[in-house]
Amino acid sequence: MKSSLNFEQTSQDDLHTGRSPWGGKIANPERAALSASLKTGIAIIGGGITGALTAEHLTSLGHEVTVIDRETLGHGSTKASTAMLQWETDASLQELTELYGFDSAADIYRRSSAAVAGLANLIAEHRIPCSFHPRPTLYLAAGETGERELREELALRHRAGLAGQLLPHAELAQEFGLDREAAILSPGSAEADPLLLCWSLLHIAASRGARLIAADALHFHAEGDRVVVETDGTHVIEARHVVLATGYVMPHFVMPETHATLSSYAICTVPQAPDRLWRDHALIWEATEPYLYMRATADNRIIIGGEDEDIADPQKRDALLPDKTLRLKERLVQLWPQADATISHAWCGAFGETTDGLPLIGSVPGARNIHAAYGYGGNGITFSYLASRMIAAMIAGDRQGWFENFALDRPAPSSC
Numbered sequence: 001m002k003s004s005l006n007f008e009q010t011s012q013d014d015l016h017t018g019r020s021p022w023g024g025k026i027a028n029p030e031r032a033a034l035s036a037s038l039k040t041g042i043a044i045i046g047g048g049i050t051g052a053l054t055a056e057h058l059t060s061l062g063h064e065v066t067v068i069d070r071e072t073l074g075h076g077s078t079k080a081s082t083a084m085l086q087w088e089t090d091a092s093l094q095e096l097t098e099l100y101g102f103d104s105a106a107d108i109y110r111r112s113s114a115a116v117a118g119l120a121n122l123i124a125e126h127r128i129p130c131s132f133h134p135r136p137t138l139y140l141a142a143g144e145t146g147e148r149e150l151r152e153e154l155a156l157r158h159r160a161g162l163a164g165q166l167l168p169h170a171e172l173a174q175e176f177g178l179d180r181e182a183a184i185l186s187p188g189s190a191e192a193d194p195l196l197l198c199w200s201l202l203h204i205a206a207s208r209g210a211r212l213i214a215a216d217a218l219h220f221h222a223e224g225d226r227v228v229v230e231t232d233g234t235h236v237i238e239a240r241h242v243v244l245a246t247g248y249v250m251p252h253f254v255m256p257e258t259h260a261t262l263s264s265y266a267i268c269t270v271p272q273a274p275d276r277l278w279r280d281h282a283l284i285w286e287a288t289e290p291y292l293y294m295r296a297t298a299d300n301r302i303i304i305g306g307e308d309e310d311i312a313d314p315q316k317r318d319a320l321l322p323d324k325t326l327r328l329k330e331r332l333v334q335l336w337p338q339a340d341a342t343i344s345h346a347w348c349g350a351f352g353e354t355t356d357g358l359p360l361i362g363s364v365p366g367a368r369n370i371h372a373a374y375g376y377g378g379n380g381i382t383f384s385y386l387a388s389r390m391i392a393a394m395i396a397g398d399r400q401g402w403f404e405n406f407a408l409d410r411p412a413p414s415s416c
């Protein structure tokens with residue numbers, strides 16, 4: 001196992017530093033103090049985007065839900081996210097095919113695509129004010145991935161029934177003004193303000209009766225068919241099911257082999273004149289490891305991020321922020337020379353990932369009725385949506401074969 005964050009001691013301040021551009025338009029939902037022990041149907045530990053999506057979905061199904069967070073709702077990694085809502089996973093379809101075979105890999109890609117579509121429907125259904133916009137993605141040739149490799153990737157995606165087209169150099173330059181060997185242009189992704197989305201979902205869940213509670217969940221033990229959550233106070237929460245949505249901090253009894261914590265960096269510019277942005281505000285990312293990515297915001301800023309480092313320690317991560325800010329600015333100017341590269345926000349955060357780029361979703365081995373919802377990697381939010389649906393199915397006793405692709409105890413692949 002590689003570096004990880006301590007479950008008991010990691011605070012939201014350890015998860016990120018600096019300022020991201022999110023939130024502001026709606027009120028942060030309030031948590032109530034835990035003034036007495038309580039019983040609930042489902043206790044969700046963590047009120048970030050994963051807990052929020054899970055709470056919204058479970059309350060829509062009529063479950064009695066309690067969300068427990070020890071700090072401000074949404075102010076964990078959710079606040080630091082750049083919120084590109086993509087279905088292409090960190091591992092290409094080709095890489096996943098090498099690891100798990102074409103049928104499983106194609107199924108994972110199709111489920112990821114369906115998750116972004118499901119999230120779009122949910123936001124539309126509730127008219128959630130979160131600067132959500134459908135966007136295409138541009139996957140740029142970089143490093144050892146040139147036009148030939150992108151054509152092979154695209155052929156596999158087409159075989160899996162997924163849409164996309166190759167843009168060779170000239171077409172990419174003409175249509176998007178980008179100087180790269182080639183790119184894959186794909187429909188079906190999106191962008192949002194992750195904090196507004198998280199808070200809105202929690203408001204919806206609360207309006208259906210979900211309790212939002214301020215407490216630190218420290219220990220979990222079984223009593224008959226119930227799970228008892230011991231908190232930092234004298235009171236306990238007893239639930240039929242517990243969903244762990246604690247982001248990049250995991251209890252020790254969960255910690256799978258495939259998980260590691262890195263550091264990631266991002267900057268945001270001042271608003272651009274609309275004619276200084278690229279076509280369709282496509283979400284742009286590079287076919288390299290670690291990759292660089294770029295998106296626009298609803299108010300025409302440019303966010304560019306990446307420059308990941310294999311560092312879990314928050315102080316070491318933060319010490320690099322000034323240098324990484326300059327480096328990202330340079331890379332912005334290289335990739336998009338017409339940008340006004342005046343920076344309005346710069347931040348960094350812990351970034352959890354897995355060796356195969358897939359999330360950790362499902363029953364916690366050896367812990368009855370405790371479910372984990374850890375949507376790691378660059379598709380964290382897409383996977384959080386998937387987790388909310390999978391866990392609802394598991395609670396209903398509906399375990400499907402494909403859930404194994406995301407299981408916590410899946411064998412760690414040797415390389416990806």
Ligand SMILES: Cc1cc2nc3c(=O)[nH]c(=O)nc-3n(C[C@H](O)[C@H](O)[C@H](O)COP(=O)(O)OP(=O)(O)OC[C@H]3O[C@@H](n4cnc5c(N)ncnc54)[C@H](O)[C@@H]3O)c2cc1C
Pocket residue numbers: 007012015045046047048049050051068069070071072073074075076077078079080081082083084085086215216217218245246247248249264265266305348349350351373374375376377378379380381382384
């Ligand atoms: C720089 C950066 C860029 C990113 N870009 C993208 C992107 O473009 N697209 C994408 O999809 N994803 C992206 N991600 C990933 C995405 O942000 C995460 O997957 C997502 O925010 C995780 O949400 P969460 O709710 O699981 O965790 P969090 O938001 O961290 O929420 C967990 C909550 O649990 C609470 N908690 C923890 N332990 C306890 C406890 N014991 N008791 C009570 N409460 C507890 C915390 O206080 C916190 O509020 C990015 C992440 C970073 C850092």
